[in-house]
Amino acid sequence: MKCRKCKAPAEISLPSHNTACCRACFAEYFTGQVDKAIRHHGLINPGERVLVALSGGKDSLSLMLELSRQGYDVTGLHVDLGIPVSSAAARAKVENFCTARGLKLRVVELIAEGLPIPDVKQYIHRPICSACGKIKRHWFNRVALEDGFQVLATGHNLDDEVARLFANTLRWDAGYLSDQGPCLAAESGFARKIKPLYRLTEFETACYAFLNGIEIHTAPCPYSSGATFTGHKKLWSDLEYTSPGTKIAFYDGFLKRGRPAFAQVDRDQGRAVAPCTTCASPTSTGVCGVCRLKIAVTERRAADPDRQTDPDRQ
């Protein structure tokens, strides 16, 4: 197989685009897709400071590297979840990545914040992935606003976005469908949120990470077994296999024709947002969801006889 552009031996086959690339042309393609997303949706304006959420996986680290190469002022933010073994490994990958490339990094430790994910899993009776996601989004936004970043970038790729859109559509969740997209404007205490990798698949970000020598954290989260999104991604992998190009067509079609309709519904029915009375993060419920989680975890931990007799677990 040869590179469609330069005819050198290809390393990457892209059936969705009916093409193949050598590594040099793939780098150009990847940069072009990110640049196109940024320009087409006005994701980053000149001079803006960008906070990049870094999990240690291929997507976030690839995003950080690509934005820095394109000349943006980027700082990484890693939320250390406090999960034994897993979190230390992910954090090490992020720290090593940033150190090796001279990139700025901030770390938030949930143990220090009194809300480690193992405690949330133990004391809160709701799906752990949902609670964990809420806590991470809370800290991403909070650090962005407190440290003066105009933009918060995440490494969501096309597969993530399609799986999320599919899940929201299955529930006809008008609230989420009203604002899903590569750019969520800053408003009411929320920083602007952007997804510059939304045009690229997981396979493509994995290729980019490999070709650029990025050491990634590959072990799955020990708590995420059977996550709904993983099942949806497999479903969409089947669809893409039989009809290449279906994912981007579904997502682009939603952005052009679906989202505007749901945005109108949300404007008519949306709830007012005000600062959380505890942490000042935006919320529609007085005390924000993360502060309520923290209160519940703190109370139940204090009442847990096992935690009172074992100081090592405090």
Add this chain to the structure above:
Amino acid sequence: MSTMPTNTVPTITVFIEPDNETLRFERVKTVLLLQSRLGLRVNDALVIRGDMLLTPDCRLADGDEIRIRKVISTG
């Protein structure tokens, strides 16, 4: 004095990430066939030999050491 003919079967070694599993396959001549044996679609995983990515049409040789890196993130 005659020597017995040695019949060696072409074999490749495959290391699968993130499962950390090592498998051996005989008579797998192309990447596409390897992916098929593993139940993987073309873009479900990176197929790596040394520091190179392999496309589905690449031929595999006896003694090749291949890394399969699955790409679907699970959370």
